[in-house]
Amino acid sequence: MVSRRPRFRRQRHQQEVFRQKCVVEYVRNIADYCKARHPQLETMSCLMPTDREMWVASSEIASLDNMGTDIYWVNEERDIEEMTPLVRELDAICKKSGKKHHEWLQCYGALKGRERRILEQGQVLVREQPDALYVWAWKGQIGTAESCHDPEASWRYACEVLKTAKNAG
Numbered sequence: 001m002v003s004r005r006p007r008f009r010r011q012r013h014q015q016e017v018f019r020q021k022c023v024v025e026y027v028r029n030i031a032d033y034c035k036a037r038h039p040q041l042e043t044m045s046c047l048m049p050t051d052r053e054m055w056v057a058s059s060e061i062a063s064l065d066n067m068g069t070d071i072y073w074v075n076e077e078r079d080i081e082e083m084t085p086l087v088r089e090l091d092a093i094c095k096k097s098g099k100k101h102h103e104w105l106q107c108y109g110a111l112k113g114r115e116r117r118i119l120e121q122g123q124v125l126v127r128e129q130p131d132a133l134y135v136w137a138w139k140g141q142i143g144t145a146e147s148c149h150d151p152e153a154s155w156r157y158a159c160e161v162l163k164t165a166k167n168a169g
Helices: 005-037 049-059 080-097 116-128 151-168
Strands: 044-046 066-070 100-106 132-136
Touching: 005 049, 044 100, 049 066, 049 080, 066 080, 066 132, 080 100, 080 116, 100 116, 116 132, 116 151, 132 151
Parallel strands: 044 066, 066 100, 100 132
Antiparallel strands: none
């Protein structure tokens, strides 16, 4: 009997390469479209850490001004210091390509008791000094299906991060 696994692995690889090409082309098409019609606008894209393979290709898009990522680990057990190499990698890519670098801080869907991780992750982001720091979402996404279990506590930590960033900047 012949193993079919290598063929399936090859197919999955081909599918992933195709998906990455489609995402980069989508970002290029949208950025090109926006710049052609409104050259004064800043174009930006956020690609998740799971899409790191697309960071360099996206950074080569001439009409894209700003790149970022969203390391949303508030509910995970991962060591937050593992964020540092990811943030630095994207920062280096942005610097090399002349892009602004932004990062997103998670303030949605935080489970009860995990709110302090918003502050801890934010401290890593502030320390790494991206060009911009954004928060998703306002007031812990209160009133939505993505609301934090304790939106008030989550938002307090997010605001503490933003104050620290403002004072550092």
